[in-house]
Amino acid sequence: xxxxxEGIKVIDLTTTAAMPAACLLLADWGAEVIKIEHxxxxxxxxxxxxxxxxxxxxxxxxLWEQDNENKRSxxxxxxxxxxxxxxxxxxxxxxxxASNLQEPSLKRIGMDYPSLRQVNPxxxxxxxxxxxxxxxxxxxxxxxxxxxxxxxxxxxxxGEPDGPPAFQxxxxxxxxxxxxxxxxxxAALLARxxxxxxxxxxxxxxxxGMWVTSLQHQATLLSGQDIKRVGRRDMINPMWNCYRxxxxxxxxxxxxxxxxxxxxxxxxxxIEHLEHDxxxxxxxxxxxxxAELVDIIDKVIAxxxxxxxxxxxxxxELVWAYVHTIKSALEDPQxxxxxxxxxxxxPVVGKMKSVNSPIIFNETPITSRTPAPDLGQHSEEILLELxxxxxxxxxxxxxxxxx
Amino acid sequence: xxxxxxxxxxxxxxTWAAAPAACQLLGDWGADVVKIEHPAGGDPARGWSGxxxxxxxxxxxxWEADNRNKRSxxxxxxxxxxxxxxxKLVKxxxxxVSNLQEPSLKRAGMDYETLKQINPxxxxxxxxxxxxxxxxxxxxxxxxxxxxxxxxxxxxxGEPEAPPAFQxxxxxxxxxxxxxAGGILAALYAQEKHGIGQRVDTSLMNTGxxxxxWQGQAVLLSGQDIQRVSRRxxxNPMFNIYRxxxxxxxxxxxxxxxxxxxxxxxxxxIEHLEHDxxxxxxxxxxxxxEELLxxxDEVFAxxxxxxxxxxxxxxELVWAYVHTIKSALEDPQxxxxxxVVELEHPTQGKIKSVNSPVRFSETxxxxxxxxxxxGQHTEEVLLELxxxxxxxxxxxxxxxxx
Numbered sequence: 001x002x003x004x005x006e007g008i009k010v011i012d013l014t015t016t017a018a019m020p021a022a023c024l025l026l027a028d029w030g031a032e033v034i035k036i037e038h039x040x041x042x043x044x045x046x047x048x049x050x051x052x053x054x055x056x057x058x059x060x061x062x063l064w065e066q067d068n069e070n071k072r073s074x075x076x077x078x079x080x081x082x083x084x085x086x087x088x089x090x091x092x093x094x095x096x097x098a099s100n101l102q103e104p105s106l107k108r109i110g111m112d113y114p115s116l117r118q119v120n121p122x123x124x125x126x127x128x129x130x131x132x133x134x135x136x137x138x139x140x141x142x143x144x145x146x147x148x149x150x151x152x153x154x155x156x157x158x159g160e161p162d163g164p165p166a167f168q169x170x171x172x173x174x175x176x177x178x179x180x181x182x183x184x185x186x187a188a189l190l191a192r193x194x195x196x197x198x199x200x201x202x203x204x205x206x207x208x209g210m211w212v213t214s215l216q217h218q219a220t221l222l223s224g225q226d227i228k229r230v231g232r233r234d235m236i237n238p239m240w241n242c243y244r245x246x247x248x249x250x251x252x253x254x255x256x257x258x259x260x261x262x263x264x265x266x267x268x269x270x271i272e273h274l275e276h277d278x279x280x281x282x283x284x285x286x287x288x289x290x291a292e293l294v295d296i297i298d299k300v301i302a303x304x305x306x307x308x309x310x311x312x313x314x315x316x317e318l319v320w321a322y323v324h325t326i327k328s329a330l331e332d333p334q335x336x337x338x339x340x341x342x343x344x345x346x347p348v349v350g351k352m353k354s355v356n357s358p359i360i361f362n363e364t365p366i367t368s369r370t371p372a373p374d375l376g377q378h379s380e381e382i383l384l385e386l387x388x389x390x391x392x393x394x395x396x397x398x399x400x401x402x403x
Numbered sequence: 404x405x406x407x408x409x410x411x412x413x414x415x416x417x418t419w420a421a422a423p424a425a426c427q428l429l430g431d432w433g434a435d436v437v438k439i440e441h442p443a444g445g446d447p448a449r450g451w452s453g454x455x456x457x458x459x460x461x462x463x464x465x466w467e468a469d470n471r472n473k474r475s476x477x478x479x480x481x482x483x484x485x486x487x488x489x490x491k492l493v494k495x496x497x498x499x500v501s502n503l504q505e506p507s508l509k510r511a512g513m514d515y516e517t518l519k520q521i522n523p524x525x526x527x528x529x530x531x532x533x534x535x536x537x538x539x540x541x542x543x544x545x546x547x548x549x550x551x552x553x554x555x556x557x558x559x560x561g562e563p564e565a566p567p568a569f570q571x572x573x574x575x576x577x578x579x580x581x582x583x584a585g586g587i588l589a590a591l592y593a594q595e596k597h598g599i600g601q602r603v604d605t606s607l608m609n610t611g612x613x614x615x616x617w618q619g620q621a622v623l624l625s626g627q628d629i630q631r632v633s634r635r636x637x638x639n640p641m642f643n644i645y646r647x648x649x650x651x652x653x654x655x656x657x658x659x660x661x662x663x664x665x666x667x668x669x670x671x672x673i674e675h676l677e678h679d680x681x682x683x684x685x686x687x688x689x690x691x692x693e694e695l696l697x698x699x700d701e702v703f704a705x706x707x708x709x710x711x712x713x714x715x716x717x718x719e720l721v722w723a724y725v726h727t728i729k730s731a732l733e734d735p736q737x738x739x740x741x742x743v744v745e746l747e748h749p750t751q752g753k754i755k756s757v758n759s760p761v762r763f764s765e766t767x768x769x770x771x772x773x774x775x776x777x778g779q780h781t782e783e784v785l786l787e788l789x790x791x792x793x794x795x796x797x798x799x800x801x802x803x804x805x
Contacts, residue, residue, distance in 0.1 A: 004593035017617070029589045052638050054618065055627035066620040113764075133762075135739025143656040145642075146723035150654040153731035155644075159561050159568045164634055164644060165652055165725050166561045166568045171617040176578045177760075179614075183585030184761035186592060187432050191407035191766045193595050199765035206731075207742050207760040212577040214757035215420070216457065216728045218468035221743070221755040225458035226729035232566050236455040240547070242557075242567060250567055252552035254545040256451075287455075321548035323567050326618045327628040329555035329608075337537025340609045341623075353623045355616035358579075358609040359586030360535075363601035364593050 003030025004364045008189065010096040011036060011087075012071060013078075013111060015043045017171040018144065018205065019100040019128050020067040021178035026096065026185065027070035028357040028366050034090060034382055035068065035373070039075040039403040042375040043068075050170045058349050063171060066354060068372035069344060074383075075376030075403030078109040083401045087111065089386050091119050095192075096185055100128040102139060113200050123198040124188040126181055132204040142205050148173030152209025153227070157216065161229045177208040233294050236287035239265050241294065242323060243301035245309060250323035251301070258283045264316035269300050346371045376403035406433025406768040411591065412496040414439065414489070415473060416480075416513060418446045421546065421576035421607065422502035422530045423469040425583035429498070430472030431759040431768045437492060437784055438470065438775070442477040442805040445777040446470075456572050462751060465573060470774035471746060471756060476785070477778030477805035480511040485803040489513065490521050491788050497594070498587055502530040504541060515602050524600040526590045530583060534606045544607050550575030554611025555629070559618065563631040579610040638689035640699055641667055644725060647708040652725035653715075660685045663720065670711075670718035671702050748773040778805035 008031040012023040020035075020043065027033040037043050046064045049057070059065055074090075077083040087110075091097060097116055099106060106112045106127075113125045127133070130142010131151065142148075149155045149168040159166035184201045192198060210217055216227045235241040239255035239262070255261035266275040274280050274296070279289045286293055301309070306322065313320050324332065335341055342356045357366055379402045383393050396402045411434040415426040423438075423446065430436040440446050448466045457464060476492075479485040490512075493499055499518055501508060508514045508529075515527045529535075532544010533553065544550075551557045551570040561568035583605050590603045612619055618629045637643040641657035641664070657663040668677040676682050676698070681691045688695055703711070708724070715722050726734060737743055744758045759768050781804050785795050798804045 004589040006593075007596070025585065029586075050617070050621075052636065053632055054621035054629065055625040057621055057624040059624060062620040062624050063617045065624070066616050131736045132740030132742070135736040137736050138739075141721050142723075143658075143721075146654050146656045146721065150644075150652075150723045150725045151731060151734065151736075153726045153728035154571065154574070155654070155725050156652070156727045157571050160565045163562050163565050164646070167632060167634075167644075169556065169559050169615050169618055169629075172556070172615050175614040175616065176581065179578070179581035179585055179610075180760045183428065183581060183588055184763070186585055186588035187407040187761070188763060188766070190411075190588060190592055190595065191404075191409075191763070193592075194410070195404075195766070197765055199763055201764070202762040203760055204740065206734075206736060207740065207758070208581075210731060210737075210742055210757050211760040212581075213571050213574050213728070214468045214577065215453070215465050215573040216571055217732060217743075217757045218464040219453060219457040219460050220728045220732060221757075222460035222462055222464055222467070223458040226727045227457065227571075230456055230569060234455065242552070242569070244566070250552075250558070252548050252557065254548045256545070319543050319545070319548065321544075321552040323552045323557050324555045325558045325628050326555035326615070326622045329553060329612060330619060330622060332553065332608075334533045334537040334539050334553075334608060335612075337540075338534030338606065338609065340534070340612055349624070355612050355619045355623075356609065358582045358605050358613045359589070360604040361586070361590055361593075361601055362604070363599050364590070 002364060003366060004361055006030040008096065009094040010098060011090050011094045013097070013099040013101065015100060016045045017063065017067055017174035018177045019098055019181065020045060021175050022181035023071065023098050024067050024069060025178060025182040025357060030364070033071040035071045035073045036076050036078065036087065037073055037375055039077055039376065039400065042075065046375065053170050065372045069354060069369055071373060072378035072382060073373035073376055074379045077401050078111065080399070080401050082396060082399065084110050086383070086386070088119050091116055091123065094120065094123065095189065096124045096126065098126040117198070121198060122192060122196065124185055124192065124201060125198065126185050126201040128177065128181060129202070129204045131206045133202055144168065144171065144173030144205055147205035148177060148209040151206045152213065153216065154209055154213050157227050157229055159229060161231045173205060173209060176212055177203060177205050180208045233291040235294065236290050238286060238290065238293045238297055243297060245304060245306040246302055247305040249306040251306060251309065251320055252323050253318060253320045255319050258286065261318065265318060268312045268316035268318055269297065271300055342369050344369050344371045347374065379403060404433065404766045405771065406431065407763055407766040409433040411498065413498045413500060414492050414496045416499070416501040416503060418502060419448050419576065420465060420469055420573040421579045421583065422500055423448065424577050424580035425587065426500050427469050427472060428580065428584040428759060429587070431770060433768065436473040438473045438475050439478050439480070439489060440475055440777055442479055442778065442802065445477065449777065453572050467754065467774045468756060472771050473775060474780035474784060475775035475778055476781045479803050480513065482803050484798060484801065486512050488785065488788070493518050493525060494522050496522065496525065497591060498526045498528060500528045519600065522600070524594055524598065526587055526594060526600055526603060528583065528587045528603045530579070531604070531606045533608050535604055546570065546573065546575030546607055549607035550579060550611040553608045554615065555618065556611055556615050559629050559631055561631060562633050575607060575611060578614055579605065579607050582610045635693065635696060638692055639685070640688055640692070640695050645699060645703040647706060647711055648704055649707040651708040653708060653722055654725055655720060655722050657721045660688070666718040666720060670714045670720055673702060744770045746770055746773045749776055749779065781805060
C-alpha cells in the first residue's frame with residue numbers, strides 16, 4: 001500500500017500558485033498529476049522571480065519549483081482542435097480536473113464544466129475564483145494580495161495601529177486556499193464512491209480568507225463592531241506579547257492564563273519585585289497599566305541575548321517561541337527531527353531541499369518526490385500512454401499542437 | 404444529501420481552535436460530529452472572549468465560529484465508565500480527532516495504540532504544535548507561537564522598522580485546520596478503497612512553513628534570508644497600497660507594469676507623468692520609486708475611495724478595497740456568494756456565521772445547527788449507542804456525564 005490517493009488521476013490546467021499548490025498536495029498524497037501547459041512559455045509561474053520580495057535564486061522561479069514537484073508536464077495547445085481532443089482524452093481517463101483559468105477562457109477552449117461533464121460524468125471539476133462565482137466581482141481577476149488578504153479584511157487588522165496595513169508574503173493566501181481546495185476535492189472523491197457521480201467544487205480566495213479569520217468575523221457579526229489593530233503596547237496581558245532581546249532577535253510569549261504564569265514569568269525575567277507591585281499584581285491592573293508594563297519588560301528583555309534568556313524561559317516553563325526568520329526556522333532542530341524538509345533531485349541545480357507537505361500518514365506515507373518538470377518534459381510519454389503513435393506525435397509537433 | 408461526507412462519523416476530542424475547526428469543516432461537509440467534553444467546563448474555547456483583541460460579544464465568538472454542526476456529549480474520560488462510553492463511540496466511528504498532548508491522551512486511554520485495538524479501521528488524527536519528534540515535541544503550541552512565530556512568517560510581516568506583526572486570534576489555527584481536514588479525508592479515502600485505518604499527524608509549525616514555502620524555497624535555493632518589505636520599497640507602483648482622502652486603503656495588484664502604466668495614469672488623472680522621463684519605463688519607476696510614491700500618495704489623498712472607484716473600474720485596474728472585517732462582511736460579494744450563513748442558536752435565536760469556503764455542486768454542504776451547549780446532546784448520543792434511560796441516570800448520578 002502506498003500513498004492515500006494512489007490510483008487517482010488529476011488533470012492540472014492551472015497557473016501561478018493556489019491551484020498548482022492544491023494539485024501538488026494531491027500529488028504528494030499519491031495522485032498522478034498531469035499538468036497541461038501552453039507550448040508558449042507554459043505556466044507563467046515558471047518565470048515569477050518575485051524580486052524585491054525574495055532573494056535571487058539559481059533557478060528562474062523558486063515558486064515554480066515548490067508548487068510543481070511530483071507532476072508531469074504536457075505542453076499542449078488547447079485552442080487547436082487536435083489539442084482539445086487530446087485534452088478530452090486525458091479528461092476521459094481522469095478523476096479530477098483542476099483549473100483557475102477564468103470562466104470565459106475555459107469556455108473558449110471547451111474546458112468548462114458542462115463540456116467536461118459530458119466527456120466524463122465521474123469527473124470532480126475543481127475551480128478557483130478570486131471573489132466567488134457570483135456577484136459583481138465574479139469575473140474580476142483575483143490575486144491573494146487583493147482577493148484573499150485585502151478583501152477578506154485580514155490586511156486591515158495586521159501591523160501596528162499607526163502604520164500602514166501589513167503586506168502578506170508571496171503566495172501565502174494562495175497556499176492557504178490550496179489547502180481548502182485539496183480538502184474539498186478529496187471530499188468530492190469520497191462522495192463519488194457513494195453516488196458514482198462527479199461534481200463541481202468551487203473555492204474563492206476571498207471566502208477562504210474570511211474563513212481563516214472567522215473568529216474576527218464572528219465577533220463582528222455578534223457585536224456589530226469592527227475589529228481594531230492591536231499594537232504591542234496595547235497588549236493587556238504582557239505574557240502574550242513579543243519582545244526584542246539584546247541581540248536584536250524577537251521572542252513571542254503566549255501565556256493565556258495570566259494568573260498561573262505571572263509568578264514564574266517574574267522569576268524568569270528577574271523582576272520578582274514587580275510580582276506584588278500594586279500597579280501590576282492582578283490581571284485587571286496589568287491591563288490598566290499595560291503600556292507602562294510593556295515599557296518595563298522591553299528594557300528587561302533587551303538586557304540579555306535570546307540565547308541567554310532561553311534557559312531561563314525553559315526553567316520556569318514559560319510558553320514562548322523564537323520569532324524565527326525564514327532561515328532560522330529552516331535551521332530549527334524540529335525541522336530535521338520531523339522531516340519538515342525533503343530532498344529533491346533537480347535536473348539543473350542537482351540536490352535541493354524543499355518544504356514537505358504538512359500531513360504525515362503512518363500507513364500510507366509520502367515516499368518519493370520528483371522536481372518540477374521542464375515545460376512539456378512528459379508530452380511524448382503521456383501521449384504514448386493515451387495510445388497515440390510516434391507518427392501522431394510528430395504530426396502534432398509539426399502543427400504546434402504540442403511542444 | 405447534507406454534504407459529501409454524509410454517513411461519516413467523527414469523534415471530536417478537541418480544544419481551542421485548530422482541531423475543532425477541522426472537525427467543523429467535516430461537519431459542514433455532512434459528517435456526524437460528536438464532541439466529547441469534560442463535564443466541568445468543557446472546551447476552554449467556550450469561555451474565551453478574546454480580551455483586548457475582539458469587541459465584547461453576547462456569545463463567545465471563537466466557540467461559536469468553530470463548533471457549529473456538532474453534537475456535544477459531556478463525558479468524564481478519567482472515569483472507567485466514561486471511557487467505556489467513549490470506546491463505544493470510537494467503535495462506530497470512522498475518524499477520531501484530538502489535539503490533546505500525547506501524555507494526556509495516554510492517561511485518558513485515548514492514544515492511538517489503544518483506539519486501534521478498539522477499531523482497527525479508525526482514522527486517528529492528531530495535531531501538535533511542533534511535530535511528534537524533536538526537542539519541542541511536547542512543548543505546548545499555540546498558533547501565535549508554533550505557527551506564526553516559529554515558521555518564520557511573523558518575522559517577515561510588517562514595516563521593516565516596526566516590530567514583527569501579530570497574527571489575529573485563531574488565524575494560524577484555521578490555516579492548519581484546512582490541512583488537517585484534507586489529510587484526514589485522504590486517509591479516509593484510503594480507508595474506503597483499501598480498508599486500512601491509520602494515524603494522520605500534522606503540526607502548526609509545518610503547516611506555517613508550507614503556507615509560506617515560496618519564502619522557504621527561496622532561502623533554500625539562495626542561502627539568503629528573507630527581508631521585510633515596506634510599501635516604500637515597492638519597485639512597481641501598481642503593486643502597492645494607497646490611502647484615500649477618507650482614510651480608507653486600497654491595494655493594487657497589477658503584475659504587468661507595461662500594460663497597466665498608461666491606464667493607471669489615466670485613472671489617477673496624472674497623464675502628464677505617463678511619458679515623464681523619470682517614470683516612463685519599469686526600470687525608471689523602480690529607480691525613482693520614492694519620488695513616485697510621494698506623488699501618488701498626494702494624488703490618492705485628494706479623493707475619497709468612493710470617488711476613486713469608478714475611475715479605477717473605467718480603466719480596468721486590478722485593485723481591491725483593504726476591507727476591514729466589517730466592510731468585508733458587507734461587501735456585495737459576501738451576500739451574492741453566501742460567504743455568511745444564518746443559523747438558529749439555542750439561546751440567542753438567529754445568529755450569523757462565516758460559511759465554509761468550499762462549494763459542492765451535487766452534494767452541497769449544509770449548516771444545520773449552531774455550536775452546542777455543553778452536553779446538549781449527551782442523552783441523545785447515549786440513546787443512539789444503546790444505553791437505556793436507567794443507565795443514563797445512573798451515569799449522571801456517578802458524575803460520568805453531565
